[in-house]
Amino acid sequence: MANARPDQRLNKKIYESRVPALREQLVQLQVRLKEAPCKVLLIFAGEEAGGRGEVINTLSGWLDPRGFETVAFRQPSDEERERPLMWRFWRCLPANGRLGIFAGSWYTELLRAQATDTPKSSEVARHYERIRHFEKLLSDNGTLIIKVWLHLSKTDQRIRLAELAANPDTAWRVTDAARRQHRLHDRLSRSATRLRQATDRPGAPWTVIDAADPRQRNLEVANLIIKKLAAHLTRIEATPPTPPRAVPPKSLKPAGLARLLALPLDQKLSSVEYEAKREKWLGRLHLATRAAQAAKRSIVFVFEGWDAAGKGGAIRRLTSAIDAQDYRVIPVAKPTDEEKAHHYLWRFWRHVPRAGLVSIYDRSWYGRVLVERLEGFCTEPEWRRAFGEIDDFEKQLTDHGTIVVKFWMQISREEQLRRFREREETTYKRHKINAEDWRNRRKWAAYEIAVGDMLALTDTPAAPWHLIPANNKRHARLQILKTAAKAIEEALGL
């Protein structure tokens, strides 16, 4: 585009005459957004002096402040550094019905690195991949992602910097770093182009807006938001909500079901033998978790299994080897309304442990491909996507150094019946059983198929499934202690 010297710019009067209509449209769209089951991310990046801050301040003045939040990212805090890279972005996502303006984002660090040194291309590629996954996950979930690149040619940048420097109110913005970026304009522009190409995807496309004329730029940004948001809301509003409908599942990958059914369930273990071995493995597990803590490696345990398979009891035995201050049991029940206003993985990201600590998920994100799949609480595309999203989530954990240990506790249908009856007869266990448990039990075969698919599709080298035969409680508990200790020892190279 042509350089926009001050005398070629949009006239202030014309600009001001156009603003009220844009504001009205923006606020009207915010009203519609408030009721919609989706959120909007507005991500700004661009050349130095492109006016990211000005655009955001202008938009903030136009939008209803109740419906948006501006998010910035400075140096990661220690709580953030102790978690996988994307944790800090997950925690800042707006809830459904809201708009998040990202002054900084998952692009900021990358752009900063490109401006100050030359990051390894393999690292850059990995970062692109991470971003594409994240944005796809959000966009698949209905999030509208608007990415705006505020572009300044080298000449326009020179003009803008000179203008800023000439005004005593803004001169402070023309820092040495800004001048350096101006000198490097061409190289930075080229890497920015590559970055945009690598991360321009359906559902998360970049829009480049020429930022040479600040007023024109503001109008273009507002028009872009209006156009995209209106189209998005119209599409969402036209989609009728799908009422939950239980669907009899078909196996996606029968190998998992076969593995499940082949598991021998009726091991014997005398209580004497159990107690002797338990002490040994509790000790090993204790030492392993202490070693993990010393190495600042955190641990995530996932407990899944049939109702009454003995998850609670197994967790209690496991935790008895860990200092109570170092672990946290996360019981996963129905999501809260804050959790429902987010992607289903959000509530698990929330509880990702800090360095050296242990999170034990009593049920987990696998609910998406088990109960939610079977009861129709999510759509088929949603639970189908979940397999990949979960793999990616767990990979982020393990890439960060977190040790992920997943258990499926398997009992026979007859054993479950025996335990249900026992629970009903034991006063202090009666609260553990309700009508829903009996209802789920009737769908045993359907659940088996879903469990099989889960085992087949989310069994990764970094986060494999451990199948635990659990008809014999002692045997199951011992095997869990043993598996946990060995998994941690192996991860630590002990």
Add this chain to the structure above:
Amino acid sequence: MANARPDQRLNKKIYESRVPALREQLVQLQVRLKEAPCKVLLIFAGEEAGGRGEVINTLSGWLDPRGFETVAFRQPSDEERERPLMWRFWRCLPANGRLGIFAGSWYTELLRAQATDTPKSSEVARHYERIRHFEKLLSDNGTLIIKVWLHLSKTDQRIRLAELAANPDTAWRVTDAARRQHRLHDRLSRSATRLRQATDRPGAPWTVIDAADPRQRNLEVANLIIKKLAAHLTRIEATPPTPPRAVPPKSLKPAGLARLLALPLDQKLSSVEYEAKREKWLGRLHLATRAAQAAKRSIVFVFEGWDAAGKGGAIRRLTSAIDAQDYRVIPVAKPTDEEKAHHYLWRFWRHVPRAGLVSIYDRSWYGRVLVERLEGFCTEPEWRRAFGEIDDFEKQLTDHGTIVVKFWMQISREEQLRRFREREETTYKRHKINAEDWRNRRKWAAYEIAVGDMLALTDTPAAPWHLIPANNKRHARLQILKTAAKAIEEALGL
């Protein structure tokens, strides 16, 4: 109490025969707790080697892990250090229906300080005061606080340390620090006694349990919890929930109402004059917030006022002076279900800004003494207590260095009517007005009384109320910019 040498201790068989009944009672109480509108804090402290970790691990094995969480406090993270001291405890409070086991607590730092050096007695006294306030606030809100001191006499401590050292599995626990604490036993015991005396209050009493015999100790802890929790639940269950009932208020302190009514509302300000002065004060405010940020001082703005008083517009003008990355507008609407499961201040503590950042509350904790008082959403004792709790909350902010600036935007009843009608006639403002606004308007006189009490009872030197006449929007906005700039400048000594 008598020393409990190993041969004098409770027999293992007897111990094990008593456990099942205790477990059953504990789990039954957890079932009742789950439905109760209250939470339980179980706080452990005590002499070195008293077995805090063992007790917590034992309890963890007995309780249903879905209903409790163990909380520990290590070195504060940077996110924690940048907020008032108690922020880290607020964020770890369990939700209603749950039990929080505090392995560390607001006592930990104090006890550690007493063990390693001699903290100033004025500081200790202030810390005691802070703790008493916090525990009173929680207990007033229905929280059951059980504080257990696991006591070991010097002789018993020697015996326990020798036992730990003799066992290869536990020898690591006998650290130099532990030996040092043993040498200092008498002095530490004396300061611990003072600490317990200073913080033993109705609603938050200490119970000292002799920890010389570990089995006996475990039983006593469990029995204590059972006794206290049963009594607490019985009391709570016997209290029928109070349905909301709007109550015509009587003024508690008429001076506030008089101040409100004496405010002249109809200032004039030409748009030319406004624009000239606005630029000046926006500049001052901009520089002031930047100076605050450089000094790592955070700022909390509170906007309260009648419906249609112009809070949104004033906030937009205010924020135009601040970099969008540095502020966050917190719109306060109905609490979410997670927020409802906590003390009403919890949801405001959540958003206390990090060092150098700005939180703008669009409505605030004052809802407790305004809408909640008038509509009967809380009981009279609750809103009466709120005045003091709010003062205390704001004092914690200002003591920490946070600059608190509170605005009440005052308009006349006639002006409100004019604005309501205008809103109904303007398309893009129509969403701002609903039946509830008209309902509240009918209670104008009642709200005036509540506002008056609020102004009179929460106007503190560190966090004074700024009354803003707001019939004239320009005048109001300008005065807010001016007041904000001056308040920050003054706090910074500029």
